[in-house]
Amino acid sequence: MSALLSVSGVSKAFGGLQALSEISLQVHAGEIFGLIGPNGAGKTTLFNALTGLYSIDSGEIRLEGTRLDGRPPHQVLHAGLARTFQNIRLFAEMTALENVLVGRHARTGSGVIGAVLRLPATRREEADSRQRAHDLLHRVGIVQHAHRLAKNLPYGDQRRLEIARALASEPRLLALDEPAAGMNRGERAALRELLLQLQNDGLTLLLIEHDVKLVMGLCTRLAVLDYGVKIAEGTPDRVSRDAKVIAAYLGDETV
Amino acid sequence: MIKTQPRWLVFTLLAVGLTLLPFLVDAGLGRSWVRLLDLALLYVMLALGLNIVVGYAGLLDLGYVAFYALGAYVYAWLASPHFGLHLPFWAILPLGAGLAALFGVLLGTPTLRLRGDYLAIVTLGFGEIIRIFLNNLNAPVNITNGPQGINLIDPVRVGGFSLSQSQTLFGITLTGVHLTYYLFLLLTLAVIFISMRLEDSRIGRAWVAIREDEIAAAANGINTRNLKLLAFAMGATFGGLAGGLFASFQGFISPESFNLMESIMILCMIVLGGMGHIPGVIFGALLLTLLPEALRYTGVWQRNLLGQIYVDPADLRMLLFGVALVVVMLYRPAGLIPSRRRRREFADTQG
Numbered sequence: 001m002s003a004l005l006s007v008s009g010v011s012k013a014f015g016g017l018q019a020l021s022e023i024s025l026q027v028h029a030g031e032i033f034g035l036i037g038p039n040g041a042g043k044t045t046l047f048n049a050l051t052g053l054y055s056i057d058s059g060e061i062r063l064e065g066t067r068l069d070g071r072p073p074h075q076v077l078h079a080g081l082a083r084t085f086q087n088i089r090l091f092a093e094m095t096a097l098e099n100v101l102v103g104r105h106a107r108t109g110s111g112v113i114g115a116v117l118r119l120p121a122t123r124r125e126e127a128d129s130r131q132r133a134h135d136l137l138h139r140v141g142i143v144q145h146a147h148r149l150a151k152n153l154p155y156g157d158q159r160r161l162e163i164a165r166a167l168a169s170e171p172r173l174l175a176l177d178e179p180a181a182g183m184n185r186g187e188r189a190a191l192r193e194l195l196l197q198l199q200n201d202g203l204t205l206l207l208i209e210h211d212v213k214l215v216m217g218l219c220t221r222l223a224v225l226d227y228g229v230k231i232a233e234g235t236p237d238r239v240s241r242d243a244k245v246i247a248a249y250l251g252d253e254t255v
Numbered sequence: 256m257i258k259t260q261p262r263w264l265v266f267t268l269l270a271v272g273l274t275l276l277p278f279l280v281d282a283g284l285g286r287s288w289v290r291l292l293d294l295a296l297l298y299v300m301l302a303l304g305l306n307i308v309v310g311y312a313g314l315l316d317l318g319y320v321a322f323y324a325l326g327a328y329v330y331a332w333l334a335s336p337h338f339g340l341h342l343p344f345w346a347i348l349p350l351g352a353g354l355a356a357l358f359g360v361l362l363g364t365p366t367l368r369l370r371g372d373y374l375a376i377v378t379l380g381f382g383e384i385i386r387i388f389l390n391n392l393n394a395p396v397n398i399t400n401g402p403q404g405i406n407l408i409d410p411v412r413v414g415g416f417s418l419s420q421s422q423t424l425f426g427i428t429l430t431g432v433h434l435t436y437y438l439f440l441l442l443t444l445a446v447i448f449i450s451m452r453l454e455d456s457r458i459g460r461a462w463v464a465i466r467e468d469e470i471a472a473a474a475n476g477i478n479t480r481n482l483k484l485l486a487f488a489m490g491a492t493f494g495g496l497a498g499g500l501f502a503s504f505q506g507f508i509s510p511e512s513f514n515l516m517e518s519i520m521i522l523c524m525i526v527l528g529g530m531g532h533i534p535g536v537i538f539g540a541l542l543l544t545l546l547p548e549a550l551r552y553t554g555v556w557q558r559n560l561l562g563q564i565y566v567d568p569a570d571l572r573m574l575l576f577g578v579a580l581v582v583v584m585l586y587r588p589a590g591l592i593p594s595r596r597r598r599r600e601f602a603d604t605q606g
Contacts, residue, residue: 051474072473074477077475089471089474091471101457102460102472102475103475104457114456115453115456126456169476
């Protein structure tokens with residue numbers, strides 16, 4: 001398998017705090033790659049570094065060979081890496097449908113002139129975007145909320161809306177930051193189903209998750225971070241038996 | 256068929272109403288009110304321009320009047336005895352709007368990383384810088400004629416008609432203020448149209464996304480730098496256009512007309528009316544232009560009813576204005592006509 005995302009030697013410090021040290025990992029096309037670790041291990045920092053929200057101090061990030069580090073967030077998305085946020089960041093005063101339409105921004109191109117004159121190309125693009133947005137809302141199971149404001153959706157649906165918005169940019173790699181956080185058991189099961197479906201359709205997923213059961217059952221491979229260092233990588237089975245991981249992370253769970 | 260009729264009817268009634276309005280106002284309230292109507296239309300344009308920056312993109316701009324000033328001075332320079340140039344209005348207005356747009360980008364560039372209070376302070380400074388420049392650029396080379404301002408600015412001429420003189424067409428005498436009304440109305444409708452189309456577009460959604468959450472907007476592929484600059488430029492364009500019209504309408508401009516209070520008034524119009532919502536913004540602009548004038552009549556009423564004037568209408572105006580602002584913000588924080596959430600979105604479900 002070829003590496004879709006390749007992270008090599010990425011470091012990031014905030015003042016005296018080394019948030020990431022020499023992180024290297026490879027995500028292969030078609031897999032669900034899990035990123036786990038205790039709170040403050042640097043998982044979200046790594047996400048922010050991957051998606052251009054943080055600049056990195058050293059190292060290299062490539063998506064299918066294209067350098068991502070040093071690029072602003074919108075270019076990272078253009079390159080094919082979309083993400084969701086741990087603390088949901090929807091456009092609160094926009095409807096669910098509009099949120100997904102914003103997700104289409106990178107894959108559409110009409111400007112001011114097209115919008116004002118409603119040129120045929122703009123109209124086609126808009127109709128196409130709306131159709132796709134509807135389909136995506138349907139896919140994540142919240143099409144009935146298409147015209148409700150994002151802020152008024154139930155919590156679990158907000159998480160799903162964020163996924164739909166990220167999918168609207170037709171990413172090759174989707175990075176999900178704790179998608180199951182705050183979800184009840186039923187919602188988790190539905191999310192799991194959705195993620196497996198997405199994988200089935202050929203999408204590659206990078207997943208930060210605290211729910212160990214979900215991660216173990218879903219991920220092809222895992223990397224474990226602790227204090228900004230990658231302490232283990234491999235199949236869930238192997239990782240769960242790793243002594244360092246048990247000490248750093250899983251140990252806490254079994255107490 | 257039955258469904259489309261009311262809409263058609265509304266449009267016709269609106270068109271007839273807007274056409275007859277200056278005559279009705281002239282007959283009912285007097286000519287000075289027609290003039291005020293012209294001014295109100297200018298403020299509608301200004302408010303809609305600022306609405307793009309503040310209402311859509313969420314960039315608090317307190318120096319908006321600078322673009323209005325630029326548009327006005329460009330018009331004055333190119334159509335007055337000051338430089339001896341007398342270009343036609345259709346050539347100057349786009350130039351003024353274009354220059355304002357350029358300055359919009361110039362102002363936008365250094366403020367891209369700023370938000371909220373900080374952005375407000377920098378834009379406020381920009382507005383003042385422009386005004387002070389206009390005040391002082393009369394030496395060594397006299398560009399702006401300083402605080403005296405520029406006068407004898409050419410009125411708008413269409414064909415052989417000048418909008419400053421009365422014309423008789425088909426037996427109907429149209430005064431300058433009437434003709435100006437129709438020109439301003441036409442341009443205001445164009446500004447409204449452009450605003451509406453932009454709001455409901457990829458660009459408009461990107462602006463609102465930036466307003467709602469800039470980081471999420473960037474992470475969703477929006478080039479926040481370019482779109483913010485575009486918002487500044489679009490807003491400034493409308494400001495520059497209104498400025499040019501103002502100069503031609505007044506025939507005289509000076510830096511005094513473009514002070515901070517003016518920026519704040521325009522901001523009040525959109526906040527009071529309903530930020531980010533076109534009908535609200537229009538209503539806010541009309542209300543804040545016409546209401547202070549209407550309150551002048553309180554002097555006459557006081558004299559008639561009470562025998563003498565107890566509260567000077569000029570004081571009362573500002574007092575009532577302040578009270579109205581506080582009351583609206585307390586009880587209708589989203590504005591008088593807030594955006595009724597997306598009726599068009601509901602229409603969309605049937606498709």
